[in-house]
Amino acid sequence: MGSLEHIRFDIPVIGQICPVLIIGAGGIVEGAHLPAYRLAGIPVAGIFDIDISKARRLSTVFAIPCVYDSIQQMVAENGCNCIYDIAVPGSRIAEVIRQLPGNSYALIQKPMGENEEQAAQILQLCRQKNIAAGVNFQLRYAPYILMAKQMLSEGLLGDICDLEVYVNVYTPWHLWRFLYGAPRVEILYHSIHYIDLVRNILGEPAGIFAQTTRHPLMMQLAAVRSNIIMDYGDFVRVNISTNHTHDFGMHNQDAYIKIEGTKGAVKIKLGLLMNYPDGVEDSFEYIVSGGHPYEWKKLPINGSWFPHAFIGSMYEIIKARQGIIARPDNSVEDCMNTMRLVELAYNASFNFSKPL
């Protein structure tokens, strides 16, 4: 097997694009949206937050020309000549979409509402107003995932027969105050990325099974650890195991996605999740048949989940608006299925907890 140097991630050359207007100026916009758009040369023309001081601060840090006093003002001045980038908590998404103009384009931060019912409401609103919207399930576009997909499409891994996500880290949930008192935490806000990724790679599962568990030292939070199994028939094992409460130093922290096929395998270390939010280095290891037996090799990654993957989710909306694709890959229609699986996972966990 020759060199696999062509398996690489490069920031896409996006070309002429209309400006992005951001609604919500919180942590994820500062840490990922704006750095990603800066890297890809995507212009940001304005920002709004119900806490105007947050919008003002980010406008200064990222040289955003306009801070709006309201969504109405933003819409009145820009209409459909932009892409609306919504990054507010899931429970507030519908009220924001109601204020957007019809026939416009939008990217919505995940989760698509706090449950399947809210997701269906968001989908219906987008359809009624003919808003072409996508959801920011951006792990699909993380550099190392795009590299794994490239290997899959070239047949280098053969047929997938095992997909495993393993997370054993300490996640500082207190960074997201809105999670305190929220009825759902881990699957809805974290493992949702993996459920979405598995769907994106393998298609719809026949079923989903889960148990999600609370932690005795995190009494103000709902379940923060999960075991999820997705059913892809007799020959494909899909397993998501997350423990975010490993508060015992870095020594045994670990986070990876492993994809095994009939011809080869890839193991991606999710460095971002370890020692969060500083993270440690990611890695991309692979093994393919035809090489030296059991010799794992590494490839450079040229980017990470944060912020590079956020280019991919916005690029889908840009391509749809430019008419290059009919519908974003991460469309609200597609992502509704991820929300449906999240709902089924919580139902499965609830039923699992019932006495035999």
Ligand SMILES: NC(=O)c1ccc[n+]([C@@H]2O[C@H](COP(=O)([O-])OP(=O)(O)OC[C@H]3O[C@@H](n4cnc5c(N)ncnc54)[C@H](O)[C@@H]3O)[C@@H](O)[C@H]2O)c1
């Ligand atoms: N895709 C990812 O990987 C990822 C990562 C982190 C957070 N998120 C999601 O992004 C969303 C925001 O997370 P965050 O970490 O930035 O939270 P945050 O609390 O730091 O920011 C949310 C911001 O939204 C503003 N806001 C609330 N309602 C609003 C409204 N109606 N109009 C305008 N602004 C409003 C708040 O004032 C706040 O500044 C959450 O839904 C979260 O799940 C996604």
